[in-house]
Amino acid sequence: MKAVGLTRYLPITDPESLMDIELDIPEVSGRDLLVRVHAVSVNPVDTKVRKPKDKVEPSPKILGWDAAGEVVKTGPECTYFQVGDKVFYAGDLTRSGSNAEYQLIDERIVGVMPQSLNFAQAAALPLTAVTAWEALFDRLQIVQEPAHNKGKSLLIIGGAGGVGSIAIQLASKLAGITVVATASRPETEKWVRELGAHHVVNHRQDLMQQMAAIGIVQPDYIFCCNDTDTYFPVMAALIKPQGRICSIVETVRPVDINLLKNKSAAFVWELMYTRSMYQTDDMVEQHNILNIVARLVDQGLVTTTLKQTLSPINAENLRKAHAQLEAGTTIGKIVLSSWH
Numbered sequence: 277m278k279a280v281g282l283t284r285y286l287p288i289t290d291p292e293s294l295m296d297i298e299l300d301i302p303e304v305s306g307r308d309l310l311v312r313v314h315a316v317s318v319n320p321v322d323t324k325v326r327k328p329k330d331k332v333e334p335s336p337k338i339l340g341w342d343a344a345g346e347v348v349k350t351g352p353e354c355t356y357f358q359v360g361d362k363v364f365y366a367g368d369l370t371r372s373g374s375n376a377e378y379q380l381i382d383e384r385i386v387g388v389m390p391q392s393l394n395f396a397q398a399a400a401l402p403l404t405a406v407t408a409w410e411a412l413f414d415r416l417q418i419v420q421e422p423a424h425n426k427g428k429s430l431l432i433i434g435g436a437g438g439v440g441s442i443a444i445q446l447a448s449k450l451a452g453i454t455v456v457a458t459a460s461r462p463e464t465e466k467w468v469r470e471l472g473a474h475h476v477v478n479h480r481q482d483l484m485q486q487m488a489a490i491g492i493v494q495p496d497y498i499f500c501c502n503d504t505d506t507y508f509p510v511m512a513a514l515i516k517p518q519g520r521i522c523s524i525v526e527t528v529r530p531v532d533i534n535l536l537k538n539k540s541a542a543f544v545w546e547l548m549y550t551r552s553m554y555q556t557d558d559m560v561e562q563h564n565i566l567n568i569v570a571r572l573v574d575q576g577l578v579t580t581t582l583k584q585t586l587s588p589i590n591a592e593n594l595r596k597a598h599a600q601l602e603a604g605t606t607i608g609k610i611v612l613s614s615w616h
């Protein structure tokens with residue numbers, strides 16, 4: 277089968293940073309599905325894993341943790357899916373990724389693809405949708421009832437990126453909470469408003485002043501999708517007493533959690549790989565989340581965040597997508613579609 281892999285960790289301008297390779301099709305076992313991958317999306321996790329370092333892989337490493345495709349074989353213990361089902365999933369960071377024509381994936385983290393989307397539109401969603409869902413509803417514990425959220429507000433830092441783009445929709449349309457999203461360019465401001473943000477503030481300017489200007493001095497919740505180090509002090513200053521902050525971006529330096537003490541505010545991490553990495557008892561929640569998201573898409577409540585499609589899926593196009601993501605200016609999602 278065709279695949280795109282690496283053995284050395286090189287700058288994306290190097291043609292060997294991602295290479296076209298041929299591999300054997302893997303064998304199914306246990307609860308694994310064998311999926312023929314039709315479209316993949318690219319996320320900052322790919323560029324972070326690929327980051328230049330001295331390590332050399334003895335056999336090619338396959339990146340890619342976002343895919344849509346078709347089940348072609350099921351393991352002996354599979355009960356959720358059948359051959360022919362169209363599926364979408366983010367995957368498991370500890371296993372081989374989706375930049376391959378065929379991929380093994382545990383059925384407990386796979387969802388039924390939305391019927392109203394094609395493979396490329398569906399591939400844009402799984403990783404960011406699972407992340408946003410877990411952050412908003414599991415970690416921040418936002419209740420999915422508009423009546424409960426009357427007068428409550430959520431600040432999303434980095435609103436136009438892959439995760440922010442889906443979080444805005446889930447928070448404003450499903451939970452009915454007032455959403456303030458950050459965006460720094462006219463095109464990203466327009467994008468976040470179209471997705472359902474009620475207010476937009478610019479993360480390159482003073483956030484405290486801008487929040488005061490829109491009359492939301494203390495948001496009940498903050499979801500940080502960029503640079504936790506830089507935003508931690510302002511998040512601590514803004515958060516409502518007893519409020520909750522969730523971040524999905526690792527810190528580079530230690531942060532001062534004492535800043536949250538007087539407010540009894542909570543800080544919680546979200547890592548969308550936790551459930552698969554630790555095979556948690558509730559791992560199947562990712563199957564459930566993806567199925568709910570698919571229904572919301574088919575009902576028209578959530579739209580795909582696909583913004584750009586490259587074809588075919590090959591090393592050259594993946595290098596282009598990585599370079600674009602590394603620039604930090606992506607709006608919504610970049611997808612690669614079809615192997616031919």
Ligand SMILES: NC(=O)c1ccc[n+]([C@@H]2O[C@H](COP(=O)([O-])OP(=O)(O)OC[C@H]3O[C@@H](n4cnc5c(N)ncnc54)[C@H](OP(=O)(O)O)[C@@H]3O)[C@@H](O)[C@H]2O)c1
Pocket residue numbers: 319320321324403404407433434435436437438439440458459460461464465479501502503523524525546547548549601604605606607608
């Ligand atoms: N923990 C997890 O499970 C998990 C899951 C997914 C992603 N992540 C991490 O979350 C981060 C965001 O992922 P993503 O896919 O949404 O990224 P992305 O699509 O690459 O985000 C791009 C957006 O970031 C915004 N941005 C750039 N600089 C910013 C700044 N200084 N402050 C605020 N926003 C800024 C840009 O908006 P403007 O153009 O308007 O500036 C741009 O639209 C990444 O670090 C990723 O690794 C973690």
